[in-house]
Amino acid sequence: MSISNEQAQAYWRENLRIIMTHLAIWFVVSYGCAILFVEQLNEIPFFGFPLGFWFGQQGSIFVFVILIWTYVFSMNKLDEKYDVHE
Amino acid sequence: MSLDVLTFLFVGGSFALYIGIAIWARAGSTKEFYVAGGGVPPIANGMATAADWMSAASFISLAGLVSFIGRDGSAYLMGWTGGYVLLALLLAPYLRKFGKFTVPDFIGDRYYSQTARVIAVACTIVISFTYVAGQMRGVGIVFSRYLHVDINTGVIIGMAIVFFYAVLGGMKGITYTQVAQYCVLILAFTVPALFLSAQVTGHILPQIGLGATLDSGMSVLATLDQLSVDLGFSQYTSGKKSTIDIFCLTVALMCGTAGLPHVIVRFFTVPRVKDARISAGYALIFIALLYTAIPGVAGFGRVNLIQTLNGADGSGASYEALKTEAKWFQQWENTGLIGWNDRNGDGKVQYAAGDAFNGAKGKPAFLEDRGEYGQRLATNAKDDAEFDANKQPFANEVYVDRDIMVLANPDIAQLPNWVIALVAAGAVAAALSTAAGLLLVISTAISHDLMKKTINPNISDKQELLYARLAAIVAICIAGYFGINPPGFVAQVVALAFGLACASVFPAIIMGIFWTRHNSQGAIAGMLVGLVSTMCYMYYFAFGSGTPDQYFLGISPGGFGTVGAVLHIIVGFVVSSMTAAPPKEIQEIVADLRIPRGATEAHDH
Numbered sequence: 001m002s003i004s005n006e007q008a009q010a011y012w013r014e015n016l017r018i019i020m021t022h023l024a025i026w027f028v029v030s031y032g033c034a035i036l037f038v039e040q041l042n043e044i045p046f047f048g049f050p051l052g053f054w055f056g057q058q059g060s061i062f063v064f065v066i067l068i069w070t071y072v073f074s075m076n077k078l079d080e081k082y083d084v085h086e
Numbered sequence: 087m088s089l090d091v092l093t094f095l096f097v098g099g100s101f102a103l104y105i106g107i108a109i110w111a112r113a114g115s116t117k118e119f120y121v122a123g124g125g126v127p128p129i130a131n132g133m134a135t136a137a138d139w140m141s142a143a144s145f146i147s148l149a150g151l152v153s154f155i156g157r158d159g160s161a162y163l164m165g166w167t168g169g170y171v172l173l174a175l176l177l178a179p180y181l182r183k184f185g186k187f188t189v190p191d192f193i194g195d196r197y198y199s200q201t202a203r204v205i206a207v208a209c210t211i212v213i214s215f216t217y218v219a220g221q222m223r224g225v226g227i228v229f230s231r232y233l234h235v236d237i238n239t240g241v242i243i244g245m246a247i248v249f250f251y252a253v254l255g256g257m258k259g260i261t262y263t264q265v266a267q268y269c270v271l272i273l274a275f276t277v278p279a280l281f282l283s284a285q286v287t288g289h290i291l292p293q294i295g296l297g298a299t300l301d302s303g304m305s306v307l308a309t310l311d312q313l314s315v316d317l318g319f320s321q322y323t324s325g326k327k328s329t330i331d332i333f334c335l336t337v338a339l340m341c342g343t344a345g346l347p348h349v350i351v352r353f354f355t356v357p358r359v360k361d362a363r364i365s366a367g368y369a370l371i372f373i374a375l376l377y378t379a380i381p382g383v384a385g386f387g388r389v390n391l392i393q394t395l396n397g398a399d400g401s402g403a404s405y406e407a408l409k410t411e412a413k414w415f416q417q418w419e420n421t422g423l424i425g426w427n428d429r430n431g432d433g434k435v436q437y438a439a440g441d442a443f444n445g446a447k448g449k450p451a452f453l454e455d456r457g458e459y460g461q462r463l464a465t466n467a468k469d470d471a472e473f474d475a476n477k478q479p480f481a482n483e484v485y486v487d488r489d490i491m492v493l494a495n496p497d498i499a500q501l502p503n504w505v506i507a508l509v510a511a512g513a514v515a516a517a518l519s520t521a522a523g524l525l526l527v528i529s530t531a532i533s534h535d536l537m538k539k540t541i542n543p544n545i546s547d548k549q550e551l552l553y554a555r556l557a558a559i560v561a562i563c564i565a566g567y568f569g570i571n572p573p574g575f576v577a578q579v580v581a582l583a584f585g586l587a588c589a590s591v592f593p594a595i596i597m598g599i600f601w602t603r604h605n606s607q608g609a610i611a612g613m614l615v616g617l618v619s620t621m622c623y624m625y626y627f628a629f630g631s632g633t634p635d636q637y638f639l640g641i642s643p644g645g646f647g648t649v650g651a652v653l654h655i656i657v658g659f660v661v662s663s664m665t666a667a668p669p670k671e672i673q674e675i676v677a678d679l680r681i682p683r684g685a686t687e688a689h690d691h
Contacts, residue, residue: 003681008677008680008681011680011681012680015680019175019176022171022175023171023175026168026171030164030168030336031333031336034160034164035160035329035332035333036329036333038157038325042323042324046297047294047297048296048297048298048299048305048306048307049296049297049307050307050323053157053160053307053323054297056157056160056163056164057152057157057159057160057163057380057381058293058296058378058381060163060164060167060168061163061164061167061374061377061378062378064167064168064170064171064370064374065367065374067171068170068171068174068175068363068366068367068370069367071174071175071363072174072363072364072367075179075360076360079360079682079683084681084682084683085360085682085683086358086359086360086682086683086684
């Protein structure tokens with residue numbers, strides 16, 4: 001391994017932070033908007049959809065796609081920063 | 087050209103393409119057979135993953151399911167896509183860095199235990215077999231409906247094709263065939279979806295069309311709610327299941343998706359850790375193209391179905407008229423997936439809430455005889471015409487199998503014949519691509535994880551490849567057997583596959599990566615607890631004497647994998663904490679797989 005132990009730990013901590021932020025959004029759009037608070041959000045009309053219903057059937061999927069890609073870009077940047085990229 | 091000729095051309099042409107690719111991409115070594123040589127470009131891997139993942143269930147059944155259960159279908163839509171976020175963030179990059187061939191490889195090495203490896207092999211085989219049976223059945227349904235062959239002959243043709251390219255090409259052949267299959271299946275799903283959306287709403291994109299306003303001044307969803315309520319169904323945009331049940335079902339489907347061995351193995355085929363993350367991103371884009379179209383297809387299909395069956399004035403369509411104007415009705419009746427029981431004797435088909443037949447889920451048990459209009463008679467037809475007049479205008483007389491929605495949609499909407507032929511080719515592509523991926527996982531589990539790593543480590547690469555091919559042949563035959571003699575509980579069995587993946591494989595991998603201190607005792611105890619609790623719960627409610635009011639916290643068997651996973655984590659944590667820490671070299675392996683640099687090609691030793 002080319003990097004020191006402290007650096008490896010710092011890299012891992014930052015990695016965990018990136019993962020946690022992404023998973024927090026992932027949780028809010030799917031479990032939050034489409035399941036736990038679906039009734040409240042359904043009161044809000046959104047381009048012809050009740051908002052909660054839209055999150056469950058369309059919105060969350062769009063957000064999932066965006067999440068994976070922002071994760072990919074953040075991790076590529078992080079790998080370069082710690083010089084662990086391939 | 088007639089529909090039959092077109093269907094032969096489309097399905098036959100796609101078969102020729104798959105076989106051509108299989109010959110071009112033959113596998114020469116175990117590495118090519120297991121992980122396609124480890125050199126698949128991420129975008130191709132993304133397409134292959136998408137085709138691998140989107141099975142007959144996604145292509146044929148899911149839109150039908152959403153169409154009939156409305157908002158509760160969100161659990162499946164989110165569960166089967168959200169799992170990719172978990173896969174990309176928590177599993178794929180680390181497993182790729184680990185650099186072996188299979189899931190049991192990871193579990194066996196990380197927990198330095200043959201017992202753990204064997205448990206993982208058992209999970210892999212059970213999960214994959216339950217899945218593959220459903221695929222073969224899907225092929226059978228398509229063949230019997232469009233090519234007028236017997237369902238069993240259809241299954242055998244499907245087996246022969248998969249045999250050819252899975253046994254010959256291994257992962258290499260499968261990967262490139264799956265790229266072609268993805269293209270076929272996405273075209274086959276989107277083209278009719280665009281047609282339907284344009285026809286019903288004037289918007290070409292179903293994602294937007296579902297929110298559109300119709301000529302009547304009401305939105306599509308409001309129309310659906312209205313139609314559903316008028317006929318005694320529950321509102322389309324509101325749910326029937328309890329919040330905790332939907333919550334647990336979604337968790338189980340998401341974690342199950344991320345724990346399915348045939349999906350995970352796809353991330354071993356790319357050259358670098360970076361590519362593993364990117365592949366997951368591509369895969370989800372390709373999956374989302376189909377999944378975001380599903381709610382539209384489901385909604386428009388539902389409106390069309392209700393309006394066709396109940397006629398323009400909503401009082402019912404005459405069966406005689408349907409025979410010429412909506413031929414699909416009788417064609418699907420002939421395959422046994424639609425049934426009509428003229429309960430009020432007016433010769434008209436009426437569709438509303440309730441069952442028209444006494445079978446489980448209202449299924450008819452057909453006789454050979456035909457009734458006065460030429461309809462199929464059943465032994466279990468309800469002979470009264472009772473209904474709750476406060477809720478609906480008439481008694482339901484129709485049984486419609488949910489699985490026909492996607493296949494029948496182009497017929498119902500009277501789209502051109504070539505679209506119908508394309509849908510048939512797409513459904514076959516979806517079923518075959520998934521079946522091939524699963525068969526490969528089964529054969530790898532047997533030749534690599536059992537033969538090479540557990541029973542006889544001294545076999546040569548050539549012998550191992552031979553075992554892999556033999557195992558694939560046996561697996562295809564068993565899968566074909568289940569396709570021809572399907573267990574009558576396919577839905578429960580598929581729920582079991584997800585529950586098992588969620589309760590056993592997924593937590594074991596996650597804990598292995600994110601908790602260095604986790605040891606073999608903890609992992610084995612955790613996997614067993616997750617596995618046994620989930621299996622017992624599902625068995626008790628699916629085959630035992632369990633009734634829904636006995637559900638634990640109101641959680642249905644499909645969502646119980648979530649509880650199993652929680653138990654797995656708690657037991658694993660407690661047992662691990664009470665026993666010795668894992669050896670130093672294992673802790674170093676974990677530290678190493680967290681750093682991307684230095685990922686070697688997927689290797690054996």
